[in-house]
Amino acid sequence: MVRSGQNHKRKFLRTFFVIFSFIGVVGCDSSSNKPSTPTPPSTTMVPINTPKFNADSAFAFVKQQVDFGPRIPNTKAHVDCGNWMVEKLKEFADTVIVQSFQVRAFDGKVLNSRNIVGSFHPDLGNRILLCAHWDTRPFADQDTQRKNEPIDGANDGASGVGVLLEVARQLSIANPNVGIDIILFDVEDYGQPDESDFPTMEDSYCLGSQYWTKNLHRPNYMARYGILLDMVGSANIQFNKEGTSMQYASDIVDKVWKVAEATGFGAHFINQQRNGIIDDHYYINKTLGFKVIDLIHFEESAPSKFWKHWHTHEDTIDKIDKNSLYVTGQTLLEVLFREVPL
Ligand code: AHN
Ligand code: ZN
Secondary structure (H helix, E strand, O other): OHHHHHHHHHHHHHHHHHHHHHHHHHHHHOOOOOOOOOOOOOOOOOOOOOOOOOHHHHHHHHHHHHHOOOOOOOOHHHHHHHHHHHHHHHHHOOEEEEEEEEEEOOOOOEEEEEEEEEEEOOOOOOEEEEEEEOOOOOOOOOOOOOOOOOOOOHHHHHHHHHHHHHHHHHHOOOOOOOEEEEEEEOOOOOOOOOOOOOOOOOOOOOHHHHHHHHOOOOOOOOOOEEEEEEOOOEOOOOEEEEHHHHHHHHHHHHHHHHHHHHOOOHHHEEEEEEOOOOOHHHHHHHHOOOEEEEEEEOOOOOOOOOOOOOOOOOOOHHHEOHHHHHHHHHHHHHHHHHOOOO
16 A cells, blocks of 8 residues: 555656646747756757758769760860859859869870869858869770770769769758868879879879869868768779778778668678778878868779779769669768767
8 A cells, every 4th residue: 555655656746747847848949038957968869860862863963974975174075064063063052162273284284174162051160071073084094995095984983973962962951060061173083094104293193182282262171071982883882991091080980980880881881991092082181180081992803902994994874873872972961960060
C-alpha cells in the first residue's frame, strides 16, 4: 500500500512536471515577455535535415560541359562553357565573382583563363570552400594513340564541376549554418607531359589555383577548411586518404571519412593512405593559412596512380556513374549540414 501510494504520488508529480514544462515550452515559443532560460546548444539534439543530392541533375551538368567540346583555354568551347557556368552559378549563388587572367604555359602559349567563384552567404565569417577544376587537358599523353589530341574530360574536370553545380542548386533551396564558396579553377590540366621537348617548367599544373592563391577574389579571404573534387565520376568510386591531404589536413580527412561512414558510404572511403599528389589543394595548403583535402579516385590496378582512363581518349561521358556522383555529392551535403554555427 505504501509503495503504491508513493507510486501514485510520483505519477502525480510526473504529470505535474510534464504539464508544467509543456506550459514552459509553449510560453517560450509564443514569445511572452517573461525571460526564459536559454537552453544550452546540444549537437545530439540538433536534427540534421540534409537535402537529398540529385544525381540525375549532377549528371546533366556533367554532360552539358562535355557537349561543349574539350574546354581548352583559347577555344570557343572553353569560352562558351565558362559563360554557361557563370550563368548557372548566378542562378544558384548569392554572389558570383569572375577572375579573368592570362598565364603562360610550359609551351610558351599565353592562355586566357577564368576562375569562377560562387558564394553563399558572403557575409558570414564561418566559411567552407568547395572546389574543382573545369578546364580540359589538351593532350592524351597517357594514351597509346592520338596522344596530341584533346580528351573529352568527362571525369577529369567535368565530374567535379557537375557535383558542385548540383550542390550549388541544393544550397539555393536550403541553407546550412556556414557560408560556402564554390571555386571552379581554370588551367589545372595544361601541365607539361613527361615526354616533352620544351625545357622543364616547375609547377606547370594548377596554374589557375596558383594564380588565385596570389590574387584572392576577396582580400584576406579565409575559409575554415576546403574540399577539392577531382575525378569523382567513375564507376565504383574509391577515395583513399591522399598523402598531401594527410600531410596538411588529416583532421579534415578524418572528419569527412567519419561523415561518409555515418551516411553509409564507408565502402567508398577507404581507410588507406596513398602517395601525396600535386593538385589544386597543394598550392592552397602550401600558400594560405587553411587546410584543403583532395577527394580523388585511386585505383590499385591502374598503370597511372589514378583512374585507369586518366588522360586518355577513354575519359568519356559513358564512363560517368551516377551513383559515384551521388556518393560524392551527398557526402559533401552531409558535411556542410552537420556544421554548427561558430
Ligand atoms: C599531377 O599529375 C602532377 N597531378 C595530377 C593532377 C591532375 C591532373 N588531376 C587531374 N588531372
Ligand atoms: Zn587531368
